[in-house]
Amino acid sequence: AELAPLNSDTEKDRIDWSQVEAKFGALPKLPDGTKAGAVSKTLTNEYWRSLGEGYKAFGDKVGVPVVYQAAQSEGDQLGQLTIAEGLVTQGYNVLLVSPQTDANLQPIMEQAKAANVPVVNVNDAVIPQAEHYVGNVQRDNGVRVAKWFIKNRPNGGKVAIIEGQAGVYAAVQRTDGFKTTISESGKFEVVASVPGNWDRQTSYDAATNILQQHPGLIGFYANNDGMALGIVEAVKAAGLQDKVAVFGTDGISDAYASIRAGELTGTVDSFPVLTGEVALETALRLVAGQKLPRVVATPQALITKDNADRYSGTGDAVRKALLEDAAAGQ
Amino acid sequence: MSPRLQFAGISKLFPAVRALNDVSFSVGAGEIHGLLGENGAGKSTLLRILSGVYRPTAGSVLIDGKPVTLANPVAARAVGVAMIHQELQQVPRLSVAQNMFLGHPLTRGGIFVARREQERRAAEALAAIDPSIDPAAPLGTLKVAQRQIVEIARALLDRARIVAMDEPTSSLTPSEFERLAEVITGLARDGVAVVYVSHKLDEVFGICERATIMRDGVVVDSVDLASLSEKAVVAMMVGRELAQEHHSSHASGEVMLSVRGLASATKVRDVSFDLHRGEVLGIAGLVGSGRTELLRLLAGVDRASAGTIAIDGRATRFSSPRDAIAAGIGLVPEERKHEGIVPLRSITSNMALASMGVFAPRGVIDHIRLKQVAAEKMSRVKLRPFLLDRPIRLFSGGNQQKAIIGRWLAAGTRILLFDEPTRGIDVGAKAEIYHLIEELAAEGHSVVVVSSELPEVIRLADRVLVMRDGTIAAELDRSNISEQAIAAHAIPQTQTPAAGPARH
Amino acid sequence: MSDTTLVQPRAEFLRGFSMRDAGTLIGLVVILAVFGALVPGFFAERNLINILQQSSINACLALGMTLVIISGGIDLSVGPTAALSAVISASMLVAGVPFPLAIAAGFAIGLACGLVNGVLVAYVGLQPFIVTLGTLSTYRALALIYTGGNPVLGLPPSFRAIFNGSLFGLPLAVIIVAGVAVVAWIVLKKTPFGEYLLAVGGNEEAAYIAGVPIARTKIAAYMISGLLAALAAQILIGRLGAAEPILGNLWELDAIAAAAIGGASLMGGKGSVVGTILGAVILGAMRNGLTLMNVQSFYQLLATGLIILAAMLIDRVTRGRG
Amino acid sequence: MSDTTLVQPRAEFLRGFSMRDAGTLIGLVVILAVFGALVPGFFAERNLINILQQSSINACLALGMTLVIISGGIDLSVGPTAALSAVISASMLVAGVPFPLAIAAGFAIGLACGLVNGVLVAYVGLQPFIVTLGTLSTYRALALIYTGGNPVLGLPPSFRAIFNGSLFGLPLAVIIVAGVAVVAWIVLKKTPFGEYLLAVGGNEEAAYIAGVPIARTKIAAYMISGLLAALAAQILIGRLGAAEPILGNLWELDAIAAAAIGGASLMGGKGSVVGTILGAVILGAMRNGLTLMNVQSFYQLLATGLIILAAMLIDRVTRGRG
């Protein structure tokens, strides 16, 4: 039967990562010589390097070699397709792909199907034909930050959004989640929602201009941490660090450092290392022949100074904390 | 009956320059009409209006009595005007035939270029002047003279009613001119009106019955050449009598430049000679005999493959023109547009290019001094119009040449190498340049003049080297210099020396 | 004159295949040899076909780019032109418009984008680089606004089959682009338009005086580039099954690189269809080989840069100055 | 010779400020007027200073780009050059190396990057576009490899103060870049090197015969471009407090746009320091105005494209052909 186009944020056939072991048992034994191939957007962003670390870590644990490649830059759509096609030809048993866009790896789905290789779409852009998706709910990033504002700034006020590259799925979803949620509360006004193009300098300049025009601004939400750190500098340069809250997304290590230093207010960590581990585990379960739900949801958490330590220890400690969160139904 | 071609009150204004002012004259069918005037008189501008490149500010052009609109080159061609431009207007990467048919190619079925047919027709047109040119060869591999012949042949293809020729022979030899003259008289016999611009008065007297003389954008007069002497025409052109100049020698015995066994990778071989202080050394030879290449070696533009160059007795090696300039050698090149000028820059900048060190002793250009020197050197070479800040590309060819000569005057060059110094330069300016060369020699400069115009060589040279096949075939001292003697040595031995410096 | 050797007729094939192309070919052979030695299976038929397929879109764009470059211009807007063409064709297809109409609409968009570029360059007299830099943003924005930033999904499988099939074991895309290359070669070598392109880029003033329709020639070059961008878009959406407004990001750089490696001079007046195709295959082979060698992406980037330089150097050395 | 009126001396200022620059100035005035009418507070002193500050980095790069363009070249590698310079300076600063040394190292990197470009262009004779396209990838890859892709954080606040301070109410970055512009203007108008640049770009062959050191002139242009990219990098890391290996993405396009809007011809031989600065401010004012108007991102992209075209058009209309 034709698969309905996937919407990873709303798909009903889903399972939370914390439930997988309970429902499907321990990872079954894998056929000899199983090897996994993975391709992601770019290594110039820490998020994707961490995801690769997660793949490697889990691969080492269960003795499966993982090849991890990435395109040369974000937006290099055909380059990424070339890489993925290379992985199919080279005979990997399962593919983990984090596509540049919703469409650019579509041919891979068909080639892999023909070669009988399962494909797991890991995070961010969503291939509509994907049979398996591991990742978090992009929209939820923005929602979480909006909820923080509603809870911690009860009087409301003016807020601004610095968006990622125009038209990119994650940027659109995150922005929309934040905008909708915060507007529904009625007390906040989104005075600006302008592109920062994933770029620190562009965000810095945009934030400077926004602060100058809206001196009473109480907060920024940025679609990723690099841009958020640019905004932090602009806020500092304007001498408003006590008045303006700045949030990013991704939870890269620099963001943690900045949060600890009291500069960045918070970030939404989507735990790329853990995501990588969960994704590879999911992939290997497929190789072993298990039938899993279409979407495996990975965790995320709003990190602020108060809880930063809880989420930044070693891999196992974080995993434990997140399992506790899941159990507590957060 | 109305004349074939009539200019009626044509004026042309450029920013800051009135190039033409109320120019009127006419040319009948079958007439070969000379157009004479000094550099900058407006000859090219008038012909460019005729060929649709410029539009006149006022006035009109009439053909067979009817006013025509010459909005662009295509329109001009459509009413039967063909033009040979002063500056070669060619695309080096296309073949000879493609250049000749550019803009109106012959096609097969309107889709494909009929290359063979074009090449055949091109060969036919070329045959009248120089059958050795290969119509399929890329134009860029041709020498200047051949390129000029291609330009002429292109105009012949059109079977036009009016053919305008703007200095078609500036790079041609007398024998090539003779063949061209036959072609032109043939055209006239067929009823074509020919407008012929040249600075070579003997050519104009040779083929034209009538001529219009221009000065500073206005018509001085249209005259019957049969009833006038060259001297009288020159006087009309320049507005004064030119004194008949005679050769005077300033050569000393002191050797300034000594060349031994010089050779290039391509053509020049085993060239040895001395150049003395105050001497004007002429170099004659056929097209392709290697004169230009020799000068390029001496000026450091190309690198020698063997031999030595010594200046003031000290052996030197040039790895670039810079070295040669530092040693006091400057080249006034043959192809002014490509090798001489920086078109967008002013006269002053073009002049100063080779002597920046002089004008910027402490790293910053002394503009006051630069202006003084520019004013001084440019009035010495009699630049017209005297606009030192104007981009050089807006000047006529002769005036561009003056600026290049000024460049070396400003640089304090001691050894000047002229390659075809008066190509495209009018009689008045020519006399000025000759005079200048003599002055320079008298001041102790040494000068080498390469020229295809034998009268020029004879007029200027204290001594003549005749080149043949890349080497020096003969040396003639002042008392032995004559057109016959030069021609006898220039032509390869196997051929019988014809009268005059015939080539090929 | 003794140069009669030059008059002897040469085979037409050799006329089309110049010394300069031989330099590019040597560059390609060297790169293939290196990868062949390093990567097992690099020369497998399947992989060679992959390389051709992966090069086909860039080759298609690069052919248009070559014509524009020969005319003395440059077209930075090919990626966004492709995107605009793709989303409009795709949304028509999804709405059930018959294929030929939808494809024609995509081509029309490509031609229109090229027309705007061409008019701004030829009639208004703006610099090509800056015109197409402006339209690069403009066309991209139009594609984003038209789609609201969302991909157009669900192209009919029968449409996809058109551009996605195979013939004699070769992907249809490769065959289509090869066909385009042959046409481009004929246009450049055999038609008045090809001569006009070379003349306009080689010496615009001379071309004008000779009566070459300068403006029309330039506009046609940009329109062909737009059309080929639209064709590349159709091939790509056929392959991907979806059209995205952000498709074609940075395509212009690859296309220019292919043309330049193939001998086109950005000063105009010079360029070769054969060379451009070889240039596109060099770039495609390089990407493919680096991936198969599992080179980490930072080092892939390094290799990309170095190989572009190396290709130019090899070419430079094999043909001497000029 | 009656035209002596034209020889009369004009004020030196007017000589530096040509007709062409007046066209650019009108473009700037129109754009400022439009935004001033649409955006309340656009003309606030604070905002005007913001515009200058935000234009300063692009202006700095564009000045170097202008010199390269005048010489007949182009430098696509400015962004990666800046990134490489930034990460090396920053990692030295973080390691406790004294400021002057760390800054000097950054500048040395910029010069070295320019030297490589220049040598490949001037001595090896490769096309500038393709050389710097190759080094664009190469330098970026080196920056990424050097840092492992991570930003270098924790720059000493006292270092940041150097480039981040103010003087007479103007940001130091603006003052520094203004100083660079004055120097560039002097270099172009008053030094032999400036004449050489214009000559080399205007007619290389003629310049060579006139004794201009072609290779050295070109190399110097690329080295200056590299140096100014390094300066821009220092300013930026001072402002942001971090040096990222991906810094400077697409800087080359903005810099080329500024130079072209300011009248530089990509054919070489022509360009203006004043024009380039005005061009950079036009782009900066546009970005600033669009942000203040809170234009949605797709429409910002649209406006960016249209304003670049409009600036060129206004300029074109005000100065006539040529």
Ligand SMILES: Nc1ncnc2c1ncn2[C@@H]1O[C@H](COP(=O)(O)OP(=O)(O)OP(=O)(O)O)[C@@H](O)[C@H]1O
């Ligand atoms: N495009 C232009 N813009 C401004 N001035 C021009 C332009 N073309 C020619 N002139 C000027 O018009 C005048 C006439 O020039 P023209 O080239 O017609 O002279 P000419 O008689 O052909 O001289 P020559 O014998 O040197 O070829 C000169 O002063 C020249 O500087």
Ligand SMILES: Nc1ncnc2c1ncn2[C@@H]1O[C@H](COP(=O)(O)OP(=O)(O)OP(=O)(O)O)[C@@H](O)[C@H]1O
């Ligand atoms: N076979 C050739 N192909 C291309 N260019 C050539 C060739 N031979 C000579 N040239 C060029 O033509 C010009 C004239 O060459 P050369 O020095 O041989 O002749 P010359 O005696 O100066 O004659 P003239 O200058 O009257 O044509 C030079 O610029 C030279 O480089």
Ligand SMILES: [Mg+2]
């Ligand atoms: Mg003339």
Ligand SMILES: [Mg+2]
């Ligand atoms: Mg010669």
